[in-house]
Amino acid sequence: MRSRMNALFDAMLPVFATLAALGVGMIMLLILRVSPLEAYGALWEGAFGSTNAIAETLVKATPLLLVGLGICIAFRANVINIGGEGQMIIGGILATQVGLTFTDAPGWLIIILAMFAGFLGGAIWGGIPGALKAYFNVNEILSTVMMNAIAVQLMNFLLRGPMIDPAQLEKASKIPQTARLAEAFRLPRLVPTRLHLGFLIALVLAILVYILLWRTTLGYRIRAVGQNPDASRYGGIRVRRRIVLALFLSGAFAGLAGAIQVYGVNYRMITDGSASGFTGAAGFNGIVAALFGQLHPIGTIPASIFFGALLVGANKMQRVVQIPSALITALNGLVVVFVVSSEIWRKKRQRQRLALARQAESEDDDVSPSAPELYPPAEEASES
């Protein structure tokens, strides 16, 4: 019973952290002379107020979930992937190119090929920082951030030049976008809203990632490398390869998110010059969702829907109470800070439990005085 309470408390930590962030947001709204009730009411209305709103929330949650799944894999291997934005872009570019090259092929074939291209593009863009970390000891946080910037420029270059819609070349405006994908190539809609097959794909992949991480040897090795690289090395695990693989897979899921964004939502690539113009900052917000879901693939599902709702609701809030949706970016940042800060309570409780267990063990030792004392029980118990 006690351990179940503990588990419940641990699972509730992100919720408390989010409530704290929303509380700070409330104070900010009051300073900006906006009624928090009205603002958060509009947020809720925008996210869940109608069938369309719910569908939009799930559409927005899809890339968050996919990026978040990749983050679960990477962070479990103790590799920090900040490169989701760039990986999404490269995935989107490759997938788009597939659809623009083979215009006569059957739709289902192109969709499969395009998803694979997106997966591969993101994997390469994540695999490069992975290899740099494994073999040259380059900090992956920095290299993935740089890869984001490179991907943005590459996208701008391609959409203004080689990949630009031929129709735009004749116009004076020259909007940097590709031609529209053929209608047969679009991901099927699920209900008469904008909700598309991509959401289901993401759900299925969440289960597959769970199986990969906890039910296969490969997943065990990835997690072992994350928990203790030295012990893993002695245990015969090739640590470097697992690091590359973790970032490779992590990038692949982000790349798939990019491909699905093109085939399910935009039906073309278009750039406003920034990364978030294409990704909607899902590369960053996916990290937030994964952390919120305790780096567990299944936990990331409700977390993605929650943050998808925040993002969709933010647009409504912007219209109703004239608060820029940038507020949500700021609050997401606070959620990240609060969630990682709240970890200390979990660690403290874990240590207390350990100390209690040791105390109980040391009492057993008194019964058999011949047992060797591995650690001084009195000191350990006083730790808490």
Next chain:
Amino acid sequence: MSEIFSASVIISILTSGIRLATPYLYAAIGETFSQRSGVLNLGVEGQMLLGAFVSFYVVFKTENLWLGLLSAIIVGALMGLAMAFVTVNLQAEQGISGIGFYLFGLGMSDLLFKMLLGTVETVKGFSVVPIPILSKIPVIGEIFFNQNVLVYVAFLLVPIAWFVLNKTTLGLNIRSVGENPEAADSVGVSVVKIRYFTIILGGILSGVAGASMSIALLNVFQQNMTSGLGFIAVALVYFGAWRAWGVLAGALLFSMVQAIQLRIQIIDSISLSPDIAVMMPYILTIIVLVASVSRVRAPSALTKPFDRGE
């Protein structure tokens, strides 16, 4: 091609290169202090953005440059204080919490910009102050001694940082906290105090780095105007092997590449896409990281929270 290599063009590239090094220097020197004490501050970019906006807004409203600079210092210090509490007291993972602070600064500066200004405005920022006599030296005078105050201070920071880190008790304490916090603690150095000091100092310098862009270099504020510069500054600390002079070399390398790239963009005879040109500093960062990390060792306690085990 001859156009690029004429003396006047080279002088103007070098002059703007020196000027462009300013934000890198402030941010990277600040980061050097916090990393030397064992704390990786990845929120630099967010601190810069908030510093850039707040100083710009204060100058826009009051036309007082020093008040603007002071506000950037205060905002940076507050962000640093929050970061210190989270990483030192709550022992949060530094990389991820830093990203959180980045997102906060990114969103917050954009929010304030849209609420308070709405459109891109300009201000009259710090103007060029020629240094008497020195600025009259041919070539060198124009490149080094014909800049604004924030540029001079940025370059003065390098020897000061070197001196503080290597020749003072404070510097010794900072370094020992970053190398072996347990040992430092056992001889009575307060790990908590030292880290609070370096993180807040880093925040202040990041705030000033932002201000140096919005009220000295560009004299505008735009959403996400730093566009990754803060992250490059963090990379420069690795490049500079956690030493002030190394950081200076890295900052100059970057700013000079940037100055050349800006110059190339306005020459028609070279048909290089501006998108590809902008990519260069980032590719360079990665190459530089590969080249630098294998030859130097990071502070041992970097990213490791300190727990006295009480």
